[in-house]
Amino acid sequence: MKLNKKSIPNSEVVQIPAILILGGIFIYASTDKILKQDDFTEIIQSYNIHPDSFVGIVSFSPSWLELTLGIFLIVGLFIRESAFILSDLLLVFMIVISIKSANGTFEDSSCFSQSSPLSSSNILFLLIRYSLFVALGAFITLTNRRKAIRKESI
Numbered sequence: 001m002k003l004n005k006k007s008i009p010n011s012e013v014v015q016i017p018a019i020l021i022l023g024g025i026f027i028y029a030s031t032d033k034i035l036k037q038d039d040f041t042e043i044i045q046s047y048n049i050h051p052d053s054f055v056g057i058v059s060f061s062p063s064w065l066e067l068t069l070g071i072f073l074i075v076g077l078f079i080r081e082s083a084f085i086l087s088d089l090l091l092v093f094m095i096v097i098s099i100k101s102a103n104g105t106f107e108d109s110s111c112f113s114q115s116s117p118l119s120s121s122n123i124l125f126l127l128i129r130y131s132l133f134v135a136l137g138a139f140i141t142l143t144n145r146r147k148a149i150r151k152e153s154i
Contacts, residue, residue: 015143019083022136023073026086030066037063047100062089073140080144087137090130097126 033040037060044059045052066089069082100106101123 015140018136018140019073019076019079022083022086022133022140023070025133026066026070027074030063030070033059033063034067047096048105049096065089080141083137083140083144087134087141090134090137094127094130094134097123 040063041055041059045055066086069078069086072078072082073086097106106123
């Protein structure tokens with residue numbers, strides 16, 4: 001069976017919901033971390049993977065980066081780049097929680113508030129969830145062909 005343009009679904013129809021879902025998830029997660037910065041800092045500190053002098057920066061910077069990139073996705077700025085960076089952040093986080101879990105020291109994912117229905121300390125659930133988010137980001141990165149807006153010369 002030969003594939004032609006008519007047999008391939010328009011990836012834009014799937015891209016828009018993927019972009020909105022990924023952007024919305026990161027806006028939601030980052031807002032909670034920003035509003036409860038002290039709680040998030042304590043969770044990052046409990047990971048014991050950074051010197052104490054870096055914990056404040058490490059707990060502050062990703063939250064704002066996630067918020068910014070989530071907003072970029074929703075409003076349509078730097079879509080491919082934002083999805084790529086968010087996927088990379090998720091991969092790093094998956095590695096960290098996998099190592100902490102293997103050592104028996106993993107307690108909290110810190111991605112969502114403990115009161116959130118998306119919060120979990122079940123490592124298998126977290127890895128599946130983050131894998132789905134990475135897949136969304138990879139899909140957006142690989143299929144978004146939108147060109148940068150250029151000023152036309154008059």
